[in-house]
Amino acid sequence: MQVQNVDYESAEAAQQFTRSLRETGFGVIRNHPVSQTLVNRIYRDWQHFFESDACLDWRFDPVTQDGYFPPDVSEKAKGQQVRDLKAYYHVFPWGKVPPELRPDIETYYQQVQQLAAQLLGWIEACTPESVAGEFSEPLSSMIHDSQQTLLRILYYPALSGSEEAGAVRAAAHEDINLITVLPASNQAGLEVQDRSGEWLEVPCDPGQLIINVGDMLQEASGGYYPSTTHRVVNPTGEARQHPRLSLPLFLHPRPQVALSSRYTAGQYLEERLRELGVL
Numbered sequence: 001m002q003v004q005n006v007d008y009e010s011a012e013a014a015q016q017f018t019r020s021l022r023e024t025g026f027g028v029i030r031n032h033p034v035s036q037t038l039v040n041r042i043y044r045d046w047q048h049f050f051e052s053d054a055c056l057d058w059r060f061d062p063v064t065q066d067g068y069f070p071p072d073v074s075e076k077a078k079g080q081q082v083r084d085l086k087a088y089y090h091v092f093p094w095g096k097v098p099p100e101l102r103p104d105i106e107t108y109y110q111q112v113q114q115l116a117a118q119l120l121g122w123i124e125a126c127t128p129e130s131v132a133g134e135f136s137e138p139l140s141s142m143i144h145d146s147q148q149t150l151l152r153i154l155y156y157p158a159l160s161g162s163e164e165a166g167a168v169r170a171a172a173h174e175d176i177n178l179i180t181v182l183p184a185s186n187q188a189g190l191e192v193q194d195r196s197g198e199w200l201e202v203p204c205d206p207g208q209l210i211i212n213v214g215d216m217l218q219e220a221s222g223g224y225y226p227s228t229t230h231r232v233v234n235p236t237g238e239a240r241q242h243p244r245l246s247l248p249l250f251l252h253p254r255p256q257v258a259l260s261s262r263y264t265a266g267q268y269l270e271e272r273l274r275e276l277g278v279l
């Protein structure tokens with residue numbers, strides 16, 4: 001299994017990208033329109049935010065789930081006993097964001113949301129009619145005007161050596177949403193599990209974007225696109241002394257969108273969040 005690295009400008013981009021998603025659940029795109037200068041600035045400014053006391057003023061709202069989640073409430077992946085070694089901040093289109101960080105984060109959210117709509121168009125165009133014919137509406141229109149799409153700014157602290165036994169930056173999990181788009185992190189660590197259970201590094205250089213299939217696209221496609229298990233492993237050697245930042249945008253359909261004959265997106269999300277103990 002190999003995650004393909006696709007040139008966004010290539011005439012074969014849509015087909016190569018969609019094949020990679022079908023075969024691995026993941027794809028990497030280079031030469032794309034999302035600004036790397038913007039990504040670098042967001043990493044720098046949010047690292048500062050997470051490392052200052054300012055984050056304490058923006059603690060998450062347990063009902064609406066926007067805001068800052070400190071390491072001691074950070075999620076446990078389904079079936080895990082120990083918490084992930086991370087803090088994060090959840091940005092929704094309607095949610096709270098520190099005013100000095102808002103302009104860049106809004107620009108980034110919009111740029112990636114727009115690109116994601118285009119990528120969903122590529123996926124739809126390259127999906128066999130027997131599968132695409134079952135979509136309740138075009139994939140790109142499912143996320144149109146959605147208030148559920150979530151930008152998560154992740155901060156994995158440097159490792160001190162006193163971490164709980166077995167704790168990792170992000171334990172093995174699948175994403176709940178339709179697709180996830182994230183820029184290459186400032187540090188390695190993201191791995192994907194292949195069909196034989198082996199873990200492979202997601203090869204991705206600075207400036208490239210990683211896209212993965214979530215459970216909702218797996219559900220909507222009757223399993224044609226696999227929502228692949230992934231994780232973030234702890235660094236070794238010198239890299240232990242550096243934090244890692246990451247910026248996934250989780251594309252969610254509007255709650256009323258039918259994913260399949262079994263679920264609307266709203267029902268599906270609620271069921272999964274209950275399983276995770278978030279609701």
Ligand SMILES: O=C(O)CCC(=O)C(=O)O
Pocket residue numbers: 152154170175185190230231232245246247248
């Ligand atoms: O930090 C990463 O590279 C991936 C994070 C992730 O998989 C998640 O938050 O769902």
Ligand SMILES: [Fe+2]
Pocket residue numbers: 173174175230
């Ligand atoms: Fe994930």
